Amino acid sequence: MKSKKRDRVKQLKRELKWLDPDQELVHEEDDITYKKPETLKESLSRGFRSFLAIVLCLIIPVLWYFDWNISAFADNTSGTVTGTEVVQDGVAPLPPAPDVPVVSSFDGSLLDYTSALKEAGLLDSYSSPAVNAFYENDVPVSYLIDLNEAGLVDEFSFPAIIAFFQNQVPFDYLGSLKDANLLDELSFPAVVAFYENNVSLDYLTSFDEAGYLDEFSFPAIVAYFQNGVSIEFLNELQERDLLGDLSFPAVVEMYQNN
Numbered sequence: 001m002k003s004k005k006r007d008r009v010k011q012l013k014r015e016l017k018w019l020d021p022d023q024e025l026v027h028e029e030d031d032i033t034y035k036k037p038e039t040l041k042e043s044l045s046r047g048f049r050s051f052l053a054i055v056l057c058l059i060i061p062v063l064w065y066f067d068w069n070i071s072a073f074a075d076n077t078s079g080t081v082t083g084t085e086v087v088q089d090g091v092a093p094l095p096p097a098p099d100v101p102v103v104s105s106f107d108g109s110l111l112d113y114t115s116a117l118k119e120a121g122l123l124d125s126y127s128s129p130a131v132n133a134f135y136e137n138d139v140p141v142s143y144l145i146d147l148n149e150a151g152l153v154d155e156f157s158f159p160a161i162i163a164f165f166q167n168q169v170p171f172d173y174l175g176s177l178k179d180a181n182l183l184d185e186l187s188f189p190a191v192v193a194f195y196e197n198n199v200s201l202d203y204l205t206s207f208d209e210a211g212y213l214d215e216f217s218f219p220a221i222v223a224y225f226q227n228g229v230s231i232e233f234l235n236e237l238q239e240r241d242l243l244g245d246l247s248f249p250a251v252v253e254m255y256q257n258n
Contacts, residue, residue: 116141122148130158137162150175160188167192176201182208190218199225206231220248229255 108116113135117123122144126134134144143165147153150171155178156164164174173195177183182204186194194204203225207213210231216224224234233255237243246254 110135113141117144120145120148122153125153126158133158133162137166139165146171152178155183156188160191163188163192167196169195177204180205180208182213185213187218190221193218193222197222197226210235215243216248220251223248223252227252227256233258 110132114123114131117126117131120141122141123131125148126144139162144153144161147161152171152174155174163169169192174183174191177186177191180201183191185208193199199222204213204221207216207221212231212234213221223229229252234243234251237246237251237254243251
């Protein structure tokens with residue numbers, strides 16, 4: 001009975017302690033696990049200190065970062081460079097701009113150009129529209145003189161001469177076509193295309209000997225050359241009466257899958 005009464009007293013003490021934390025209780029040794037709760041003032045003080053520490057941790061790096069950037073900006077605007085120069089990784093410097101080729105044009109009027117042709121003995125070789133076209137397309141008088149010395153003046157119309165000059169077709173290439181008796185078979189756009197695509201003289205000669213030079217357009221001949229289409233394959237198509245029915249892309253595809 002006394003034991004129950006003693007237990008009841010202990011329970012009442014614990015309840016009073018929770019209701020009044022400031023009350024000094026005797027016999028604290030009865031509950032060694034109890035911990036006095038902190039007051040509201042202590043809780044607020046600890047929370048404010050934690051909040052202040054977090055704010056300082058966030059603000060200090062931000063202030064340092066912006067102070068560094070502002071200093072760098074001030075250095076750049078003042079025309080001076082401080083510290084190590086920043087170089088972007090992986091970004092190669094731009095190469096220098098290539099030199100623009102200078103076109104040799106006649107420095108003078110059409111009258112001066114015509115007089116220069118007369119002095120070179122070439123005025124009788126060209127019509128007035130040809131002379132005007134040469135002048136407007138910046139064909140140098142020296143180019144026409146070299147063309148004459150190569151024996152090619154009478155071989156081409158003035159549009160052909162302008163095209164050869166603008167595409168820088170050398171006189172040696174034109175001379176080799178003339179020696180192979182191919183100039184009369186080819187238009188000047190074909191000559192330019194064959195030169196620019198490095199179509200060999202032997203390939204053109206084989207087409208001429210097989211009678212195919214007049215049979216195909218120059219884009220077809222260029223395509224056949226670039227894809228290695230042989231004269232033997234074209235002869236086989238001719239024997240099977242298929243050559244006239246196929247476009248040149250179809251011929252190339254058939255040759256590649258043969």
